[in-house]
Amino acid sequence: MNRQLAAWSFVAPALAVITLFFVGPVIAGLALSLTDFDLYALADLGNLRFVGFANYAQVLQMPLFWKALGNTVYFVLVGVPLSIAVSLGCALLLNSKLAHFKGFYRTALFAPVVTTVVAVAVIWRYLFHERYGLVNAALNGIGLPAPDWLGDPAWSMPTIILFAVWKNFGYNMIILIAALQAIPEDLYEAARIDGAGRLAQMRHISLPMLGPTLLMVSVLTMAGYFQLFAEPYVMTRGGPLQSTVSVLYLMYEEGFKWWNLGSASAVAFLLFVLMAVCTQGLLWLARRRGAQA
Template identity: 85%
Template structure:
């Protein structure tokens, strides 16, 4: 009993922080999603009413919600593999024996991660301006007429995906680089003695041993990309023609533009369920593929 009491005493501060800053807000948000909490209830709690699952039914009937969900899924399906692919390629290049000035390149490639997303998004918005942007100016010098990157529904989301990949790939690159450095060099030497080339080593040694790390990176990246908000908020304000409205952007508008905080909480928990389901599917696929073996 004394040992258990001592253990709980040491754990208590961490548990208190978790309850205060995680369990408490989540429980409050769940309770809020079951009410019609709005600006009137904020002014007077007597206006607050319990509505059960009505907010969830309302959200699922909104055409804009399904539009935002489609945009978010498109962003995740395209952006996550692209981000992980770029991270893996850069990690392999930096891990190569032929690479020089590795600390310089690691710092340069990781720099976008530590920059402020709002400030960098503003810069990218001007870079991709259809008339005055440097991207279209460079294309014009080559005789190519650049599109309206952020004003054309066909190009707005790909541009945001490109920005997100550039902004976030450095974080995964550092994780994958550390995992590459943990692979024993003896495995590569033995494979070279058996006549394996670089492609065979990558396929049969590097990628299988990176499986758990790639899974972790995939889960973290997917969770982050589902929470798309700052990029469309700064660069397109959800346009054009709602082509960049994300689920989180819809939640922001419901909660802080229209003050329908009950509906906004419902949107948040629908997104949570979607993220949990996708994570479970990814983990199940990894188990079947042997990445968690």
């Protein structure tokens, strides 16, 4: 009994923090999504009414919600594999015995992760400016066409994806480097004795041993990319032609521009359901692949 009391006393502060800053707001948000909480209810709670799932039905009938959902899914489907591929490639290069100044390059490649996303997004917005940006100046200098990166619906989301990958890949790179360093060197020595080249070693040793780490990195990256907001908010304001409006950006506008806090909460929980389904699907595929192996 004393041991149980001691254990609970150790975990109680953490549980209290989780309850106060996570469980409580989640429950409050769920309750809010079932009401018509708006600016009038904010002024007088007597105007608050319970509407059940009417907010969810209204959101699902909004064309802008499906547009935002399509943009978010496009961002995730392209950005997550690209980010993981860049992270894995840099991790393999920096883990190589032929690489020099590893500490410098790890710090340099990880630096974008710790920079402020808003400040860096403003810089990127000017770098990709149609007339005055350095990117288009370089393209014009070598005779290539210079598109309107943030003003053309065909290029706006790819530009934001490129920015997000550059901003975030260093975090996964550090995790993958640690996982690569944990692989026993004996496996590579045995493979070299058997005549396996570098590509064969990576395919049959590195990638299989990195499986659990890649799964974790994929889940974390996917969860983060579903919460796309700061990049389109700073760089494009959801434009052009709503081509960069994300689900989280739509939630922000519903809640803090139009003060439809009930609808905004419904959007948030629909995004949560989507993220949970995608995460469980990814875990199911990983378990199925592991069972087949």
